[in-house]
Every structure is written in C-alpha cells, then in structure tokens.
Amino acid sequence: MPSQGPETLFSVSGFHLTNTLLATLLVDIVIVVLVLLVRRRLSLSPGKLQAAVESVVEYLRETTERVAGGRTPLIFPWVAVFFIYIAMSNLIGLLPGFGTVGFRRPEGFVPLLHVSTADLNVTLALAVVSVVATNVIAIRTVGLGTYLKRFFALNPLLLFVGLLELLQELTKFVTFSFRLFGNISAGEAVLGTMSSILAFVVPVPFLGFEILVALIQGLVFALLTMAFMTMLTEPHHKEE
C-alpha cells in the first residue's frame, strides 16, 4: 500500500525536507535539462525531441489564441508553465521507484520520492499562484476601476451577482487545489490497491488510464487558468 501525503525525510533546523519537495526538485531539473537540450540543438529540420516539444507548445499556443485572441502574449506563458509543470510532475510520478524506494522507519515505510501533485501543499501553492496572477493581470490590463466594478455595483441585482463572483474567486483556491490533489492521489490509491490484489498484469490498464489522467489534469488546470484570465481581462464587460 502506498503512503499517503508528504513525509518528512529529515529536518534541518525546523525546515522539513519532504519527499514531495524532493520530487518537485527532480521535476524542475528534468524540465530545465529538457529545455537546455532542445535549445542547444535547435534546427529547422527538427529531430524527434524538438518535434515533440514543438507540437505541445504549438497546441497550447493555438488553443490560447482561439480563446484569448489579442491577449495571447499576456496569458500564454502562464498556460504553458502550468501545463508543462503539472503534466510533467504527474507523468514522472508514474515511473517505477516513486513511492516504492525508501527507508524503513519505526513508524513505517517512508518513500524517498512521492508525486508532488498528490501533496495538497503543492497544489494549493499552484492554485494561489494561478488565482493571484489572474487578478493582478486583470487589474493591470483593465485598471482598478473596471476591475472593482465587476464585483461591486450600486444596482442591487448586479451587486448580488458581483458578490457571487467574489465568492467564486475565493472558491477557486479550493476547487483548483482539490481537483488536482484529489485526482492524482485517488489515482495513486487505485494503483496501490490494484497492485496489492495482483502485482502483475492487473495494474496495467489502470496505469494507462493514469497516464491519460496525468495529461488531462495538467490541461484542465492550464485551460481553467486561461479561461479565467480571459474572462477577467475582458476590456469592458456588459454594463447595465
């Protein structure tokens, strides 16, 4: 049975080094190395690696352009970063060795690496970045006045709608973080249960499904960020 949540590997003067932090650093290193590799061998006739990277970036760019239109340069970097980081983290977490290689401690088995997106701290951090960035970008593009007009109006009906929108901004923290956390940790639990029934063949279809979920959850996070950014940076939304 795989362990639940982040475990502290060791603490340095009050700072806990957890296994999800280690996995996050690993994902960062993989992404940076991939970027450097692709950049060094950039050519007009792309090899396999460059073609794969190009197709991912192109797909994200086209989708962003279709939704955001003229605001693509502003929004695309966020979409790309969220998709690449989350999808990469989820996919790397499916590799053998994650959650299985570790130490034996008196309190139980502690894996060395644990999928970072199955840790609520990580997904909450991502959600906070997404929501705060959305609102900062909105204030910068439409100005503080138009931004506040979205939430507060003198008309009682619009005031009610505005309050609901304000509530939605707050629940975004919850939905963003728990969607990712729930999907990935549930997938982990399913894989663990299936492997404990029979360690061969049985988990294979679920592993395939988890690869799909890993990519789709990255895409969902990126697309939702894109949609909210596009919504809030609308130059002048309908007035009464």
Added chain:
Amino acid sequence: MFTLAVSGGLIIAIGALGPGIAIGLIGAKAMEAIGRNPEATGRIVPNMILAMAFAESIAIYSLIFAFLR
C-alpha cells in the same frame, strides 16, 4: 456498542453521482457535436474540458466534506 463509519464514503458516493452523470452528458454531447462537424474539434474540446471541470468542482466539494467529516 459499535459505531458505523460510513458517512465519509456516503458523502462522496452521493456527491459524485450528479457530477458523474453531468460529465457523461457533457462528453456525449461533445462527441455528438464533433460527429456532426469534425472541423470544429479544436473549438469543442477545450470548452468540453472546461465544462467538465465545472461539473467536477461539485464533486470536489463533497470530497472535501468527505475528508472533513
């Protein structure tokens, strides 16, 4: 005496029922739309995923309550 600890399971089981049906319907309708107009796939798929995410967030609320019970 014994206590029955099913509330968390019940919360997520009942709470996931509606979103499950909703996601199925969204997927079915999106497939129908793609079948009618395959060129619009690129427009339909992001919107489908967005709608699914909104339906899913209802299930996430019950997931939280299941954790908090």
